[in-house]
Amino acid sequence: MNLICRAIRDLVRLPSACLLILQLLILFLAVVSNHDLAYRSMTWILGALVLLIIAKVIKMTPIFSAVGLFGVLGALIFSFLILIGYHQAYIQITAHVFEVIAYTTAAYGLVRYMFEDRYLTKDELFAAAAVFTLIAWSFVFLYSICQLYDPLSFSITPEQSVQHSWLDLLFLSFSIQSATGLSDIMPLSPLARLIAMIQMFSGVMYLALIVSRLIALQYIAHLPKHQDD
Incomplete structure (x- = not known):
């Protein structure tokens, strides 16, 4: 029991770990659920926890804290409206815009934290x-905003355009960002292809920068003390 309590305390001190675990849990629920009200409620609660942790992470970057917290607040409000039944396209697009602001700002905050x-x-x-x-x-x-704006943005084949689920678009996102190219979903519209190209560039640059940074930090940690000063 003491080991479990200690592990929980250690986890709370690591907001990045909490953030990662919650996102993976949301992903697991998307796979095993039947998309009923209980699932949507649980997903919203977990998403709200993610946004609250993001709000904590954003404090690491004072310059962008106001913009990030604005994104978190807007995402919480509009995602709750979607949860209780407001599924109009403009509400979904607005919620996603706020979520993009919140998640992007949090990503920047963590990158800055690692480089400092x-x-x-x-x-x-x-x-x-x-x-x-x-x-x-x-x-x-x-991608979801793009699909709501233009339902013919993505397809499985160039001749067949369909509306894709959040899990399908997440699979596309991970495939593009990791440069594995495993997704069977093809961006068709110019806007969708533009977003995909930006993600390709961002994914490659992120991996190059972070891997080199982690290697440098590990090297510094093993330097003799007189060389580190």
């Missing part, structure tokens, strides 16, 4: 993974 430290810590390892998922989530909301 001189030593590699456990929280920075979780932050590196959390930023990857935050960027992927941000582009999912952009």
Whole structure:
């Protein structure tokens, strides 16, 4: 029991780890659920927790804190409206715009946090993974906005355009960002292809910058003390 309590306390001290775990839990619920009210309520609660943790992370970046907190508040309000039954396209688009602001600002905050430290810590390892998922989530909301604006934005084949679920678009986002190219969904509209190209560039640059940064921090940690000063 003491080990469990200690693990929970350690986890609370690592907001990046909490953020990553909650996002993975939301992903798991999207796979196993039947999309009923209980699922949507649980997903909203977890999403709200993610946004609250994002609000804490955003405090690491004072310049963007006002914009980030504005995104968090707007995302909470409009996602709740969707939960209680307001499914108009303009409400969904507005919610996704706020979510993009919140997630993108949080990703920037964690990247800045990692680059300000001189030593590699456990929280920075979780932050590196959390930023990857935050960027992927941000582009999912952009793809969803694109699909709501133009229902023919994506397809499985060039001849068949369909409306895709959030999980489908998340699969597309991870496929593009990781450069694996495993997705069977094809962006068709010019806007969808533009967003995909931006994500390709962002994913490649993020991996290059973060991997080099983590290697540098690990190298610094093993330098003799007189060389580190």
